[in-house]
Amino acid sequence: MPGAEPSTTDLARAGHSYRTADIPVSGGALRVGIWDPDPAVADAPDVLLIHGVTSSHLAWPFVVDGLPGVRAIAPDLRGRGASNTLEGPAGMSAHAADLAAALDALGIERAVVVGHSMGAFVAVVLAHRYPERVSRLVLVDGGLPLDVPAGLSTDELVAGILGPTAARLSMRFADPGEYIEFWRRHPAFRADWTPELEQYLAYDLVDDGHGALRPATSYDTTADDTRDMNTGGALPAALAGLQHPVRMVTAPRGLQDEPPGLYAPEHLARVLAAHPEIAHERLEGLNHYTIVMSPAGADIVAAVVREELARA
Template identity: 80%
Template sequence: MDGAVNHEYRTIDVPVDGGALRAGVWDPEDAGPDAPTVLLVHGVTASHLAWPFVVERLPGVRVVAPDLRGRGRSNGIDGAAGMAAHAADLTALLDALGIHSTVVVGHSMGGFVSVVFAHLSPERVSRLLLVDGGLPLDVPAGLSTDELVAGILGPTAARLSMRFADAGEYLDFWRQHPAFTGAWTPELERYLAYDLVDDGAGAFRPATSYATTADDTVDMNTGDALPAALAGLQHPTRLITVPRGLQDEPPGLYAPEHLARLLSEYPAVEHERVDGFNHYTIVMSPSGADVVAAALREELAARV
């Protein structure tokens, strides 16, 4: 389901620093140019095809979702990544589509990107919806890059160095993933198959490189962009967290004690803890998308 019910799906390529940014656009059927628009920003090793479940639940809403640089069909962009670089790419994407301001939704690393984007280009953002990401993670100081990536992402990062004979072998690899037990769908298969690219040696690899993932993971956890953005947070911001992580393990990315400290530090952030989901299924499952789409419709209704 690249497209979604009540939407027409297309892709565009937008010139950015170092190459071209691919994005998916879902135009609502029978909707004019004044249809509300939302910008959806995916996670650290994902792509724009993480979002069709949510799109399907947004009739009448135009949805724009990029493959962030280094991911999906944007993986040929040269140059460093990092939150500020992604934010600049989002500005170029909105410019290309003639969108002045929009509600922005960020999942996982996309939440960090969205917070920085709102700080660097405040006039382009009306409201922020962060889904299990965007506020600092609880990671020890002094870790090496590899330790930081492994500690946060675990097998999600390890697979980036793996090679696969074909899409079938890649899907078999993911079928064993604990996060998707009971949540396997055709939409998920299409999302995963899109991730594969030719490695040039007769096999296939995930589109996202380990180096890109490492650069972004370090920046969003130890760089200056996120602290500055959070210190200057000025947009209405809503955070949804879930109790299980990337391996379907408790307590998830935001343990209750750490989360309480964050919410005390950033009291303007409206928080909702949603039981029954892990870091993936809150976006990439029908019931998780129900939660996110309902929250997003509320954010659209609350726009000034």
């Protein structure tokens, strides 16, 4: 379990209470964070929020702030956060099956699905494999093929896409404070440090079994998912069979706050040309993290989600 799990009171937002559920899935239990409207709203609409490759459900509080009257369901994907002990392989199809099980357990028939980074790839596969569970898709800086050369090894893929983010997974820390100080030097958050970010970072830590703390996501899990979303068959099949309305928003800066971001404009234009049904918007002034993990980015993403809820 994470080394510094906040209380339900700590994670309540204005207009939302917070709770968690542990959903039985293949290999164990999937932790799901749930923000319910507070006060309660009859027949509140549901939004499923899917985080990125080394993230957790605590990436979403600022987006939740922009969704009054909405029930927000956000899992820790298998291998991350409080789901990091789930046994069995990961991959886009396994994540999709876990999310369908979570919707079943929570009594949710259909939801607007929002995915960030790797979560956007999972969202596309979820919509393909369980089309009746998804009403509309919002892809946040992810979900369409990345510009990676063919023939790379898994380690080369991970290094090329994630860079220092992958290296962090092998590091060890004495306490949450040391981990937070490590992140304070990260260029992505120079102007966007918040108490919510500190909660997110502290939650990411687990005991390494030798008296130190490590990030909850293992390198092996990250490698498996990175390989699958870039070279596996689930994503191409899902994109070929796309049948839901899709909105995509991207950031012009990447994981290290560097241009041109995860999707260079020329590559993205080519990919979008192959999928003219996808509506795209580039959100200036944001990077791959702050597009959801800062008030400014989350306000824009939440506005897009509200529009999609109104259309659902």
